[in-house]
Amino acid sequence: xxxxxxxxxxxxxxxxxxxxxxxxxxxxxxxxxxxxxxxxxxxxxxxxxxxxxxxxxxxxxxxxxxxxxxxxxxxxxxxxxxxxxxxxxxxxxxxxxxxxxxxxxxxxxxxxxxxxxxxxxxxxxxxxxxxxxxxxxxxxxxxxxxxxxxxxxxxxxxxxxxxxxxxxxxxxxxxxxxxxxxxxxxxxxxxxxxxxxxxxxxxxxxxxxxxxxxxxxxxxxxxxxxxxxxxxxxxxxxxxxxxxxxxxxxxxxxxxxxxxxxxxxxxxxxxxxxxxxxxxxxxxxxxxxxxxxxxxxxxxxxxxxxxxxxxxxxxxxxxxxxxxxxx
Amino acid sequence: xxxxxxxxxxxxxxxxxxxxxxxxxxxxxxxxxxxxxxxxxxxxxxxxxxxxxxxxxxxxxxxxxxxxxxxxxxxxxxxxxxxxxxxxxxxxxxxxxxxxxxxxxxxxxxxxxxxxxxxxxxxxxxxxxxxxxxxxxxxxxxxxxxxxxxxxxxxxxxxxxxxxxxxxxxxxxxxxxxxxxxxxxxxxxxxxxxxxxxxxxxxxxxxxxxxxxxxxxxxxxxxxxxxxxxxxxxxxxxxxxxxxxxxxxxxxxxxxxxxxxxxxxxxxxxxxxxxxxxxxxxxxxxxxxxxxxxxxxxxxxxxxxxxxxxxxxxxxxxxxxxxxxxx
Numbered sequence: 001x002x003x004x005x006x007x008x009x010x011x012x013x014x015x016x017x018x019x020x021x022x023x024x025x026x027x028x029x030x031x032x033x034x035x036x037x038x039x040x041x042x043x044x045x046x047x048x049x050x051x052x053x054x055x056x057x058x059x060x061x062x063x064x065x066x067x068x069x070x071x072x073x074x075x076x077x078x079x080x081x082x083x084x085x086x087x088x089x090x091x092x093x094x095x096x097x098x099x100x101x102x103x104x105x106x107x108x109x110x111x112x113x114x115x116x117x118x119x120x121x122x123x124x125x126x127x128x129x130x131x132x133x134x135x136x137x138x139x140x141x142x143x144x145x146x147x148x149x150x151x152x153x154x155x156x157x158x159x160x161x162x163x164x165x166x167x168x169x170x171x172x173x174x175x176x177x178x179x180x181x182x183x184x185x186x187x188x189x190x191x192x193x194x195x196x197x198x199x200x201x202x203x204x205x206x207x208x209x210x211x212x213x214x215x216x217x218x219x220x221x222x223x224x225x226x227x228x229x230x231x232x233x234x235x236x237x238x239x240x241x242x243x244x245x246x247x248x249x250x251x252x253x254x255x256x257x258x259x260x261x262x263x264x265x266x267x268x269x270x271x272x273x274x275x276x277x278x279x280x281x282x283x284x285x286x287x288x289x290x291x292x293x294x295x296x297x298x299x300x301x302x303x304x305x306x307x308x309x310x311x312x313x314x315x316x317x318x319x320x321x322x323x324x325x326x327x
Numbered sequence: 328x329x330x331x332x333x334x335x336x337x338x339x340x341x342x343x344x345x346x347x348x349x350x351x352x353x354x355x356x357x358x359x360x361x362x363x364x365x366x367x368x369x370x371x372x373x374x375x376x377x378x379x380x381x382x383x384x385x386x387x388x389x390x391x392x393x394x395x396x397x398x399x400x401x402x403x404x405x406x407x408x409x410x411x412x413x414x415x416x417x418x419x420x421x422x423x424x425x426x427x428x429x430x431x432x433x434x435x436x437x438x439x440x441x442x443x444x445x446x447x448x449x450x451x452x453x454x455x456x457x458x459x460x461x462x463x464x465x466x467x468x469x470x471x472x473x474x475x476x477x478x479x480x481x482x483x484x485x486x487x488x489x490x491x492x493x494x495x496x497x498x499x500x501x502x503x504x505x506x507x508x509x510x511x512x513x514x515x516x517x518x519x520x521x522x523x524x525x526x527x528x529x530x531x532x533x534x535x536x537x538x539x540x541x542x543x544x545x546x547x548x549x550x551x552x553x554x555x556x557x558x559x560x561x562x563x564x565x566x567x568x569x570x571x572x573x574x575x576x577x578x579x580x581x582x583x584x585x586x587x588x589x590x591x592x593x594x595x596x597x598x599x600x601x602x603x604x605x606x607x608x609x610x611x612x613x614x615x616x617x618x619x620x621x622x623x624x625x626x627x628x629x630x631x632x633x634x635x636x637x638x639x640x641x642x643x644x645x646x647x648x649x650x651x652x653x654x
Contacts, residue, residue: 141505144505144511144512144513144514144516145513145514177557178468178471178553178556178557178560184471185553186551186552186553187471187472189471189553209560209564210557210560210561210565211560211564211567211568213564214561214564214565214568215568224513225513226505226512226513226516226554227553227554227557229505230503230504230505230537230554230557230558230561231557231558231561233505233536233537233538234537234541234557234561234562234565235564235565237536237537237538237540238541238561238562238565238566238569239565239569240538241538241541241542241601242565242566242569242601245597245598245601246573246594248597249590249593249597250590252593255589256589256590258586259585259587259589259590260586262585262586263576263577263583263587263590266576266579266583267573267576270572270575270576271572274568274569274572
């Protein structure tokens with residue numbers, strides 16, 4: 001198998017991606033193929049004084065930026081790291097492709113080149129929620145309009161992923177809703193609840209509220225892409241707003257700066273447990289290929305962790321398990 | 328006009344409600360009528376050594392608890408503070424009723440006794456978001472299933488409230504969505520966007536994301552009740568999760584406890600700006616009466632602020648302004 005890594009995607013590319021590739025080669029006993037501007041990558045290896053042992057490079061002249069319209073960018077930039085990565089995945093089903101670049105463009109490229117798993121109606125964007133217990137949250141925005149049966153498929157795919165890659169036995173599945181009682185929610189949520197409760201191949205735990213999602217009460221949490229995206233953005237925005245506030249207080253005047261300096265290390269350590277990069281990212285489930293999206297601000301460690309997950313995804317034959325269950 | 332105050336609702340009842348009533352009488356030049364168990368209220372005045380000048384009491388033998396099923400509780404507990412308050416509002420349109428008790432029961436009681444403003448299709452639960460700029464967020468859960476035209480009514484009612492009670496000139500209205508571009512969102516959001524852009528009586532600012540809601544980018548933010556409730560719960564749950572984490576670090580060992588003690592006051596002060604009680608609550612818009620819901624954990628100051636808003640609500644004839652616009 002080959003691990004393709006988008007060297008140009010994300011806020012910290014290419015430095016942290018390259019450092020992550022080196023970490024992965026050293027710690028995970030794998031080869032890595034970096035895709036990106038060859039001269040930039042080579043210069044980066046030189047300036048960071050890193051060894052490129054077991055790392056090869058495929059040149060890509062273009063890069064898809066975060067601000068570009070996904071489908072248009074994928075169609076027009078055939079020589080971008082992202083499009084080349086997705087097309088290589090199409091040629092070799094036994095490979096995986098990891099990128100920290102634009103989520104929308106990565107999904108568009110994956111759909112265009114590898115398509116969906118047979119039987120899957122819609123692929124889903126996933127986030128591994130950084131709670132005490134890892135919790136796979138999907139769909140986070142691939143499908144703004146969902147039919148309730150899509151959520152059953154999301155639940156099945158999430159269950160297989162958590163079992164195979166995260167080694168969770170009999171993963172519990174929750175439906176994100178405004179209350180835990182069975183009849184809570186809008187018409188869509190009620191319909192989805194009914195379908196999910198009838199599905200015997202999953203361990204349905206009923207409705208859960210945002211609090212439970214944050215605390216990792218279930219192993220898999222499903223929602224339509226509109227709701228999932230808004231809830232995820234609400235959590236991220238609140239975290240960021242509050243962090244800025246706490247940091248501001250810790251720098252406000254001499255007394256607070258001293259106290260801030262004393263607390264900084266422990267606080268940072270603790271807040272790391274809420275950091276999405278700790279799990280190294282999450283796959284696009286439903287896509288007929290191993291495509292992993294890592295957070296835009298991924299550091300070397302997050303990249304290495306994504307490689308670890310991708311290796312496990314392939315070793316455990318997640319794609320063929322999904323095809324069996326969904327087709 | 329009469330200000331009726333539910334003495335038995337909320338986590339801190341009756342002490343903080345009574346203290347809030349005394350503050351309001353002293354600072355806002357108003358009379359207050361407390362509704363609740365007379366002996367408990369009188370004992371409370373005595374034990375807190377407070378003056379009951381300009382405060383009268385209406386006895387209510389029952390209390391509706393937070394855990395009760397709203398409609399059932401309102402129908403069966405005719406002698407509860409909440410039902411008595413709502414029925415008094417029906418008799419005297421020039422009065423207001425404030426409660427920190429169960430939101431669902433308060434809405435049910437208000438709907439049952441005062442009904443809706445003529446022309447209003449659905450009433451909405453509102454929250455005054457505690458951002459730098461006060462921002463009225465509705466619907467927060469009264470209507471899990473909404474038609475897009477309800478959102479136009481929410482926008483109109485929110486505009487009148489922010490103009491009249493919060494003294495905001497030409498309030499901007501945002502639609503909560505997964506992206507700011509016009510064509511973003513699910514089918515419902517797109518339809519609502521179109522209707523809102525056509526509505527000339529409001530100052531529509533387009534789509535906004537959760538980040539903008541938290542930062543108070545618009546004066547009024549509308550959403551369907553399902554989305555609004557989930558986003559609000561996501562923000563509250565993230566805040567609470569993070570607060571617990573920060574507090575934990577500030578108590579972890581001698582060094583951190585010292586630093587924590589140094590920071591505590593300033594941090595608390597800053598976090599207060601994110602505290603929903605600072606605005607004293609928000610009205611149920613669309614209800615044919617001045618009904619204000621204050622946060623369940625309201626303290627005396629929040630209760631006083633709610634009285635201030637309710638007085639302004641009456642003084643500015645918000646109900647008749649809404650009837651004019653919506654009927």
